[in-house]
Amino acid sequence: xxxxxxxxxxxxxxxxxxxxxxxxxxxxxxxxxxxxxxxxxxxxxxxxxxxxxxxxxxxxxxxxxxxxxxxxxxxxxxxxxxxxxxxxxxxxxxxxxxxxxxxxxxxxxxxxxxxxxxxxxxxxxxxxxxxxxxxxxxxxxxxxxxxxxxxxxxxxxxxxxxxxxxxxxxxxxxxxxxxxxxxxxxxxxxxxxxxxxxxxxxxxxxxxxxxxxxxxxxxxxxxxxxxxxxxxxxxxxxxxxxxxxxxxxxxxxxxxxxxxxxxxxxxxxxx
DNA sequence: AGTGGCTCCTGAGCGC
DNA sequence: TGCGCTCAGGAGCCAC
Numbered sequence: 600x601x602x603x604x605x606x607x608x609x610x611x612x613x614x615x616x617x618x619x620x621x622x623x624x625x626x627x628x629x630x631x632x633x634x635x636x637x638x639x640x641x642x643x644x645x646x647x648x649x650x651x652x653x654x655x656x657x658x659x660x661x662x663x664x665x666x667x668x669x670x671x672x673x674x675x676x677x678x679x680x681x682x683x684x685x686x687x688x689x690x691x692x693x694x695x696x697x698x699x700x701x702x703x704x705x706x707x708x709x710x711x712x713x714x715x716x717x718x719x720x721x722x723x724x725x726x727x728x729x730x731x732x733x734x735x736x737x738x739x740x741x742x743x744x745x746x747x748x749x750x751x752x753x754x755x756x757x758x759x760x761x762x763x764x765x766x767x768x769x770x771x772x773x774x775x776x777x778x779x780x781x782x783x784x785x786x787x788x789x790x791x792x793x794x795x796x797x798x799x800x801x802x803x804x805x806x807x808x809x810x811x812x813x814x815x816x817x818x819x820x821x822x823x824x825x826x827x828x829x830x831x832x833x834x835x836x837x838x839x840x841x842x843x844x845x846x847x848x849x850x851x852x853x854x855x856x857x858x859x860x861x862x863x864x865x866x867x868x869x870x
Numbered sequence: 871a872g873t874g875g876c877t878c879c880t881g882a883g884c885g886c
Numbered sequence: 887t888g889c890g891c892t893c894a895g896g897a898g899c900c901a902c
Contacts, residue, residue, distance in 0.1 A: 656896080671897090673895095675881095707879080708879045769895090819881095
């Protein structure tokens with residue numbers, strides 16, 4: 600599923616091609632996923648793309664006339680550049696046409712969303728306004744991290760997954776970060792020592808950066824803007840490996856359900 | 871106010 | 887071979 604590193608990969612791929620392109624129209628087979636409505640997007644026709652930026656797992660495409668197109672891939676979304684005349688891709692739900700190419704939004708589960716809003720209210724409408732810290736910002740240091748989790752209650756994993764704390768972490772990188780840090784996902788955050796919390800901070804940042812370096816984790820659905828797989832799945836220690844031996848100690852990895860998500864950890868390495 | 875659980879959705883994988 | 891069941895889960899929403 601696309602998390603911060605996957606979305607970052609797509610945005611970096613798209614940026615050089617998309618900036619300066621002209622929006623020509625949108626077509627969809629899932630009307631409920633295009634907001635406020637397909638018809639509403641006609642007001643953006645013939646407008647030029649000024650910039651594209653990631654925020655958490657959201658993609659924001661800034662257009663002329665203070666309009667913003669926002670996309671969220673949710674669980675199974677892909678965003679792939681194609682020529683106008685190329686056939687629809689597998690599970691293609693929505694196509695966003697620009698003058699020189701078309702962006703195909705493929706999404707098995709139809710959870711993905713595309714919005715068009717004015718810059719003055721896009722953050723509120725899309726939920727971006729509720730996002731917490733951006734973990735790749737230069738200002739995101741341990742002091743910031745510590746402050747976020749101070750006075751918070753609940754399991755480490757649950758808090759990492761809440762987008763209002765830190766934006767962009769999903770199930771894969773939450774499990775991996777917990778493994779790096781040697782912390783059990785179900786550990787209560789208030790019981791962590793300062794040293795452990797610092798280790799968790801470093802682990803979160805390095806798990807995300809490793810994902811970006813490897814152009815994302817392609818477990819089942821993810822592909823970059825050119826339709827190519829990432830390679831980070833080859834470097835995962837725990838996610839998706841329940842029942843297999845721990846790569847560090849050989850112990851059988853444990854799989855549980857936590858915060859409603861499949862969760863894998865090593866009972867020996869993660870105290 | 872905060873939280874747990876339900877909901878959206880469909881393909882893959884499995885047992886029989 | 888094919889049917890039906892279970893699982894995967896990001897995030898909004900609602901009941902308590």
